[in-house]
Amino acid sequence: ADIVETSFVVKNLTANRLCQNQVITAVNGSLPGPTIKAKEGDTVIVHVFNRSPYNLTIHWHGVFQKLTQWADGPEFITQCPIRPGGNYTYRYNLTGQVGTLWWHAHVQWLRATVYGALVIRPRDGQKYPFVKPYREDTILLGEWWNANPIDVESTALASGGVPVNSDAYTINGWPGDLFNSCVSKNTYRLDVVPGKTYLLRIINAALNNQFFFKIANHNMTVVGADAAYTNPFQTDVLLLGPGQTTDVLFTANQSPGLYYMAASPYASAAGVPFNGNTTTGIIAYKKATQTTPILPVMPAFNDTPTAFAFSSNLTALVTSPFWSPVPRTVDENMLITFGLGLSACNSSQNCSGIFGQRMSASMNNHSFVLPSQVSLLEAVFRNISGVYTTDFPDTPPLVFDYTNVNNSFNQSFLFAPKSTSVKRVKFNATVQVVFQNTALIGIENHPMHLHGFNFYVLAQGFGNYNPATDTQKFNLVNPQERNTLGVPVGGWAVIRFRANNPGVWFLHCHLDVHLPWGLGTAFLVDNGGTPESTLPPPPADFPNLSSWTRESMI
Ligand code: C2O
Numbered sequence: 001a002d003i004v005e006t007s008f009v010v011k012n013l014t015a016n017r018l019c020q021n022q023v024i025t026a027v028n029g030s031l032p033g034p035t036i037k038a039k040e041g042d043t044v045i046v047h048v049f050n051r052s053p054y055n056l057t058i059h060w061h062g063v064f065q066k067l068t069q070w071a072d073g074p075e076f077i078t079q080c081p082i083r084p085g086g087n088y089t090y091r092y093n094l095t096g097q098v099g100t101l102w103w104h105a106h107v108q109w110l111r112a113t114v115y116g117a118l119v120i121r122p123r124d125g126q127k128y129p130f131v132k133p134y135r136e137d138t139i140l141l142g143e144w145w146n147a148n149p150i151d152v153e154s155t156a157l158a159s160g161g162v163p164v165n166s167d168a169y170t171i172n173g174w175p176g177d178l179f180n181s182c183v184s185k186n187t188y189r190l191d192v193v194p195g196k197t198y199l200l201r202i203i204n205a206a207l208n209n210q211f212f213f214k215i216a217n218h219n220m221t222v223v224g225a226d227a228a229y230t231n232p233f234q235t236d237v238l239l240l241g242p243g244q245t246t247d248v249l250f251t252a253n254q255s256p257g258l259y260y261m262a263a264s265p266y267a268s269a270a271g272v273p274f275n276g277n278t279t280t281g282i283i284a285y286k287k288a289t290q291t292t293p294i295l296p297v298m299p300a301f302n303d304t305p306t307a308f309a310f311s312s313n314l315t316a317l318v319t320s321p322f323w324s325p326v327p328r329t330v331d332e333n334m335l336i337t338f339g340l341g342l343s344a345c346n347s348s349q350n351c352s353g354i355f356g357q358r359m360s361a362s363m364n365n366h367s368f369v370l371p372s373q374v375s376l377l378e379a380v381f382r383n384i385s386g387v388y389t390t391d392f393p394d395t396p397p398l399v400f401d402y403t404n405v406n407n408s409f410n411q412s413f414l415f416a417p418k419s420t421s422v423k424r425v426k427f428n429a430t431v432q433v434v435f436q437n438t439a440l441i442g443i444e445n446h447p448m449h450l451h452g453f454n455f456y457v458l459a460q461g462f463g464n465y466n467p468a469t470d471t472q473k474f475n476l477v478n479p480q481e482r483n484t485l486g487v488p489v490g491g492w493a494v495i496r497f498r499a500n501n502p503g504v505w506f507l508h509c510h511l512d513v514h515l516p517w518g519l520g521t522a523f524l525v526d527n528g529g530t531p532e533s534t535l536p537p538p539p540a541d542f543p544n545l546s547s548w549t550r551e552s553m554i
Helices: 151-159 181-186 303-314 376-381 465-475
Strands: 003-017 020-027 038-039 042-048 058-061 087-093 097-104 117-122 135-144 168-171 190-194 197-204 208-214 220-225 227-233 238-239 246-251 256-266 277-286 332-343 358-365 421-426 429-437 444-451 455-462 485-487 490-498 504-510 521-526
Touching: 003 190, 020 087, 038 042, 058 087, 087 135, 087 465, 097 197, 097 220, 097 246, 117 197, 135 151, 135 208, 151 504, 208 303, 238 246, 238 303, 238 504, 303 455, 303 485, 332 421, 358 490, 376 504, 376 521, 429 444, 429 455, 429 485, 444 490, 455 485
Parallel strands: 003 042, 038 117, 135 197, 190 277, 332 429, 421 521
Antiparallel strands: 003 020, 042 087, 058 097, 097 117, 135 168, 197 246, 208 238, 208 256, 220 227, 220 246, 256 277, 332 358, 429 490, 444 485, 444 504, 455 490, 504 521
């Protein structure tokens, strides 16, 4: 195994998109930021220099971080931010996963422009379990605002927290020429040789949108998701929630021409905000004769059957060297319901959420608040009391029956208490979580992301989860492994994982608008009693502090 060492200099710069200049925060002067290319088993060392005016952390989305918990990155969960002018070196190992992950800022909305790909190839002597591609490419789907995303977030929160649409969607940083004629020369373009097979590593880095992805006239074969191999799955459309990655093979087997690849929003239902655009890139065959690219027909924004068919049909490749069988017994059984809620608004705030209050969200009637001044991980490591509680409930309190959609607008159910409440589990416990997404906030599909683990997706469905009948639908043989799963709109999903990674691991909705509302909690996994299962001390340059105050977000 090798050491992959690089530096990230994070600075503001002026970028031109949609025919106008905008100051953005970017890594090493580019949008998206640099791709980290490594092999399974390698050690990655990234020296981050914060030369931006904002607090900063970088999260390595999907990396397990065993024994390197201090490098996970979510602000005030595992570390305090790197102050403007400061620096921090992230060191971690890429053992046990092959495929595509990514990295992004994990403070406020900075990840709108601070993100990039993390590509993990097989270690020397190992091969892909599929045909060797002629070439590989990364496709990062994102969002663009004609504004500074930090300002967009503060504006959204100041106005009660109502989400604000982006101005465009992007492929590798560019909106594409379809609806934005002034940027035609900057549309992402992939030149292909007829007959060759390509591996595309597709990443949804958007803040607040799920995307359908298609390539005109071409099928794709899914071979991996969230850096876990899948059984080959043929499809002409993908669905990616924010945080998810999908690796596909496609063969340039159509008549030599120009074909759009395109991403359009999946917004689940009317009322869920999205901008109506489609972002495009171009697949250009060598010696193409026609000059106008062919556009794929995209699913409607609310095409839940297509979204569900894609998300529920993936299965794991159990012959993968990284597969381990699903644990058959469960130690911790949880049912987590999502609630849309409100937090009381005082007169100094702009109170334009529903009922004249501010928006919030909850899980099991707890609306999560990040600590300030110290991270949860440091509080655990140093035994600092008063930072968090361990009373996150395994089941929703009955009085807050968020599975009953009629309760959603009952005002007495809407004010979930704010707290920093986590779920504590023993090392190596098997944890099963049923996510129930049927109350008002269930009008959209929430991409739930767990740090520090892959989980097995045992089953998904619509309506309310019924243990009597739905446990029979569990796939315990080859369920897909994920770090992020879109819980079906108006439905449920069951995940299971083995808590074999001590530390504090954030579980949250990857729609960034729901993060400051409180749609999250964390798992506190105890040490296991051996050196390999014990949280080590933080590195010397760790941004720990006593003088921190988180910018007020709620
Ligand atoms: Cu991709 Cu908690 O993040």
